[in-house]
Ligand SMILES: Nc1ncnc2c1ncn2[C@@H]1O[C@H](COP(=O)(O)OP(=O)(O)OP(=O)(O)O)[C@@H](O)[C@H]1O
């Protein structure tokens with residue numbers, strides 16, 4: 296046990312860390328879902344393609360046990376029983392990991408696991424998640440995956456797995472419901488093969504700027520084509536005035552049905568677009584992502 300002075304120093308240091316983290320104001324995405332739903336697997340993909348740092352609360356707790364920390368035995372006992380480690384312990388590990396890492400974009404996997412975790416994290420760190428990625432998977436499928444995971448985890452046995460499912464249902468789902476009421480949950484059907492699940496995940500993380508720029512770029516191309524058509528028509532009219540027999544009908548048709556303009560736009564944005572009628576053509580714009588992403 297430390298002296299009062301040591302405890303005072305530790306608290307001051309902790310406060311300094313918190314203030315640094317608050318200044319960093321990182322982007323945080325909570326990755327939630329039942330045990331074995333594939334959170335860790337998909338986080339690895341997101342890290343590779345979207346520059347996030349993956350922090351698994353479970354991994355941090357397991358590392359804490361290995362480090363010989365004074366909390367090691369308590370954490371180990373909780374994990375064996377599938378119980379939730381006190382918020383204070385997990386939050387300190389998460390804060391430390393965020394500060395040590397230096398990135399400003401984090402996937403926090405497997406936390407918050409209950410309402411108390413959630414409230415304490417937001418209260419202490421002043422950080423709220425940008426959104427919650429929720430992997431929805433049947434217990435049957437999760438059980439199958441956990442029993443064949445083969446990573447030597449002490450809690451991947453049928454008895455503890457059942458306890459973990461119960462804790463997820465009773466304590467973790469309310470957290471997802473809380474964030475859903477705030478419109479922050481992006482739900483993924485995680486019962487599919489890994490690659491298919493990642494396709495849905497990718498659609499959520501694809502930078503919005505890229506999509507917007509993509510639209511602008513295509514629109515720009517269309518406008519250029521549009522004006523090129525106009526130039527051709529004007530040239531055709533001028534030609535017709537000076538020499539009435541020389542005009543080719545294709546010069547007019549190509550412009551009149553707005554073929555290129557329409558084709559460029561709708562090819563780039565099908566299948567999900569709305570059409571806006573204009574005098575010359577149809578102008579298409581892609582709208583929202585699939586409804587799968589609504590909770
Ligand atoms: N979509 C999938 N289809 C089949 N197997 C999968 C899929 N996703 C992950 N797995 C496998 O299932 C096991 C559990 O996956 P993973 O460790 O990613 O789950 P998790 O949600 O992080 O679990 P935990 O919460 O227990 O840490 C792993 O062996 C992984 O390879």
Ligand SMILES: O=c1ccn([C@@H]2O[C@H](COP(=O)(O)O)[C@@H](O)[C@H]2O)c(=O)[nH]1
Nearest residue numbers: 352353373374377378379380385405406
């Ligand atoms: O925030 C957390 C995260 C995890 N735990 C405990 O660890 C095990 C394993 O977690 P995984 O996410 O499956 O790696 C979990 O069952 C809890 O006992 C925790 O208490 N708090």
